[in-house]
Amino acid sequence: MDKLIITAALTGAEVTRDHNPNLPITPAEIAEAAYDCYRAGASIIHLHVRNEDGTSTQAADVYKKTIDLIEAECNVIIQVSTGGAVGMSAEERLQPVYLKPEMATLSTGSVNFGDDVFMNPPAYLEEFARVMQEQGIKPEIEAFDVGMINNALQLAKKGLVQEPLHFDFVMGVPGGIPGTVKNLLHMAESIPPESTWTVAGMGRTELPLGTAAIILGGHVRVGFEDNIYYTKGVLAESNAQLVERIARVADIHSRPVASPDEARKILGLPVS
Ligand code: KMH
Ligand code: ZN
16 A cells, blocks of 8 residues: 555635634734644645635735745645635636646535535536646545546546545535445545545544555545544544544554655656
8 A cells, every 4th residue: 555645624615713713814823823734734724715704715925925935834734725715717726837836726516515615516527637738737636526537537538637636525515425435435436446535524523534544555635625623522623633643543543644745756747
């Protein structure tokens, strides 16, 4: 098995300080959280950013400021979100991609998202994949349900994404595939064998699905975007606390954690 890549999803677009007062918001707070997660074992930072009032933004200048602060402290892989927040236009969502980060997310289908709909019609998929290809960015294919894997394979057939593909199984979103180990197995068995994958389990599914991924040879995403609790009814103190716990689970299972450069090698990214 490869070493374990831990992704820290620090803020997302929907979580607020009312949900968890420890949510990082400003570029400095997000960069500090990223560094703490790196020290706890994260090698990828899945990045969303916020306006000063805490609302979600995809503005390139806020991303740039945040990325510069993170890169001044550590060499984690920066993976910008192109999902942004529900309701954003394609143009709005694509802004951080032009900063040429190493990775960006590519959601390959629409999904009900609580009371909303996270829109990813076929034209978006092709446009987003094309822009990422032009900018030399490796996509992390976000599959909120099993049919989205097939959409990604169609993009590969059209030459819009390069194999081996890297997937993130986003599980337990109300409207998407439920976060069970049985479903995780089905997702993992539905991708081409040379692909890599990680799992982002929402809420209380984060820890069991992460543990299953460690055992199965997948990778794991944790963080406030997906889960604000440490245990039932107890809010997490920080993103790093969630990273530290999954790194501990990996250690218990004799699965060493990958450094950022080791993660780059696993994902086929250039190591400078
Ligand atoms: N905020 C969600 C609607 C991504 O980062 O690419 C979408 C999302 C996915 O967070
Ligand atoms: Zn995200």
